[in-house]
Amino acid sequence: MIKSKVLIIAILVLSFTAFAQQNEWPTATPKSVGIDAKALAAFDAEIVAGKFGYIDSVTIIRHGKLVFDKRYPHDYEKIYADDAKKQSPLNPHDPTGPYNYFNPWWHPWYQRGDMHTLQSVSKTITSIVIGVARTRGDFPDIDTPVMNFFDASKVANVDDRKKRMTIRHLLTMSAGFDWKEDLPYSNPDNTGTQMEASSDWVEYTMNRPMQYEPGKVYHYNSGATQILAHIFRVATGTDIEEYATRNLFAPLGITQHYWKRTPSGLVDAEGGIYLRPRDVAKLWYLFLKNGAWGGKQIVSPEWVKDSVKPHMDLGAGKPDAAALPKYGLKWWLYPYGKQNENLAWAGSGFGGQRPIAFPEYDMVVVFTAWNHGSGPTLRTRDAIYRPLEMLTDRPK
Secondary structure, three states: HHHHHHHHHHHHHHHHHHHHHHHHOOOOOOHHHHHHHHHHHHHHHHHHOOOOOEEEEEEEEEOOOOEEEOOOOOOHHHHHHHHHOOOOEEEEOOOOOOOOOOOOOOOOOOOOOOOOOOOOOHHHHHHHHHHHHHHHEEEEOOEEEHHHHHHHHHHOOOHHHHHHEEHHHHOOOOOOOOOOOOOOOOOOOOOOHHHHHHHHHHHHOOOOOOOOOOOOOOOOOHHHHHHHHHHHHHHHOOOOHHHHHHHHHHOOOOOOOEEEOOOOEEEOOOEEEOOOOOHHHHHHHHHHHOOEEEOEEEOOOOHHHHOOOOOOOOOOOOOOOHHHEEEEEOOOOEEOOOOOOOOEEEEOOOEEEEEEEEEOOOEEEEEOOOOOOOOOOHHHHHHHHHHHHEEEEOOO
């Protein structure tokens, strides 16, 4: 009887250990995974000194191991005290609510805890969830027309171009709407800011007139992702957050998240999710491993390949086109290397949220930050090349 109990306990311990190994990062020293500890320490010192503004955390995963995971504290209650009290495009409604971007209870750390706002990295995560649903057969083909999920009699400015708009166009930022989100978000003329000030974000976006033929012109549009949240609910009969929790977060051992809701109650798919930085790294590492985690295919290799394939070229026709970003299915693709021969797979969020995967080097780096205004910040080039320069096994 005693031996049986010992055996049962041993089995439980082994099972728990296996679960922990599958769902939590094993750790390693920088040197053991080919990272120069001195170069890492120098970068860390620059962050502490404020060279890149308000960096909140840096997480580095290499060869499936957690090498660096550091949080840099800032007194945001003091830093943005005045901005948190006055109404502005970044604080349009309730100064105590989740859309006051200067309220330290909501930003950048959720309720001053371990989950950080990801802002527009939420768009990439929304695409991942759609990929999981496509893999499981729960979501329609992405070449399905968007108008199939709406009552055309309740949508304004419907023309042939809007009828030709597909889910793929929403995913590639080529929907064709008349949309002005290239202005600062502090500018009240920014269409994305106007959308967030409206009572129904999907309605606001769908009612916009068309400017381009869908699929022809890259045009950044947060409302396009919000439409995807509506389509997901109509097509699957499930809220996208609930679906993500069961079919994406749970298999990866992501047990903590918070996802804001819009005034209409729909998930804020374009900018509302909060996660721990080391959990963001899991999502990016999932793609490095071709959609598999713990021996299970979470998202199909085909979806991974399509997601990180350049669908829109932001530098088309420009002299330095090869060095300029491309865009996949809500993934930013940044060229790097001597001849810009490689692509880093990234998300990009307001304030400095930058998860980046380097497929050639089996590495994921996650930066979180909360920089506003004209102060120093971490440029895309530094976010890519500083980690690469730390690698001791990278060809010089």
